[in-house]
Amino acid sequence: MSRRSVTSDRAAPLRVSPTDAIAATALAAGRAAASEPWGAGLRRATRSAMAGLAGLALAASLAGCSTGPSGGGDLLPGPVPSGAVFTSQGDVPAPPFSGKLLDGTEIELADLWKDRPVVLQFMASWCTQCAEAEETLASLRETYGDAITVLEVSTDENADDVRAYLRDNDVDVPAIIDVDGSIWRSYAVSEPPATAVIDTKGHVVKLWAGGASADQLEDTLSSMITLPSSAD
């Protein structure tokens, strides 16, 4: 199946393994000690080790920044599971929107629902109920995997606040910031959380102000999605 038409202007993240940094530190210290008289070599080795440790701290902090959920395009689902069958249930057209994910990946809502049902989660980084709802969404992704797309739609002004929220709550789905509030208004969302389910015809099946419970989402999605059984 052809992949959704998304483009990314995201730069490759800087990834430094802590074990690499430790090895580099030890290597630098060892080289310094081997080529010098005992006292000078020891001092140089100590300096090298200190510099290496500083580098290690920097590398660790950079690694910390580059790992964990980022809300970017790399978190969009992969190919739709073969054999998955979707039924359409809604009759209200989902308000269209486009925008950029947190890493700059451009998306169109229509590109998302044409392949599989979409769950929109309207949230804010300061919303306590939103954080509690993330567990429900995580278990949903565990059940349906690539058969659904979950997209966080944030009302925050600061992308770093959203990144911190995603990281703190282990949210590994793409996220978009509704800069001018137009997406929220078009879905009549006045306060987070809220959850909307869109079928593969681009219709809103359900919209829950206050957010959907696990049972509500499961009831709705199970009636829309037939997954291939494990015996197939």
Added chain:
Amino acid sequence: MRIRPRKPRSQDPVRLRPHAVLPVLAVSAALLAGCSAGASDGSELRLIVRDASLREVGADCSGAARYLFIHKGAELVATDSEGTEALRRELPAGTAIKADDLDYGKAERIPTLCSFTLDAPGLVEGETYTFTVDGTEVGEQAFEPGDDDVATLPVPALGDPSLLEK
């Protein structure tokens, strides 16, 4: 001639005579008492967003729609009539309270207001303050704690019923 270095003033021993200390303490106590007269060190401020949004009573909330900027972590500032900042507090999560006394049956989500309660030390009873949340003015009113020592700041402000009679 050899100049003997002077001992720094800070190292001079402090000697206080009891008969000199007592008046100082008395004046200080009087001044402190004067400063705290009218200040509401034990009072609280309850900011209530009158958005009538449908929520479960008791649930965490923020202001809804145009009051979305009133949320946990936003900063409330009270400024007195001379422009001096009298209070700066980060809002806690709001709590949904019933908007009216109507019976909505088994409905889980009913019309509610979002209430934020915070301590308000230093606000003087009867003094008028301008209140802002994250830089947006939300009201100007006198700080008048009730019997429960809580002053209410409705947002938007309540209308003046007497205006209807004119």
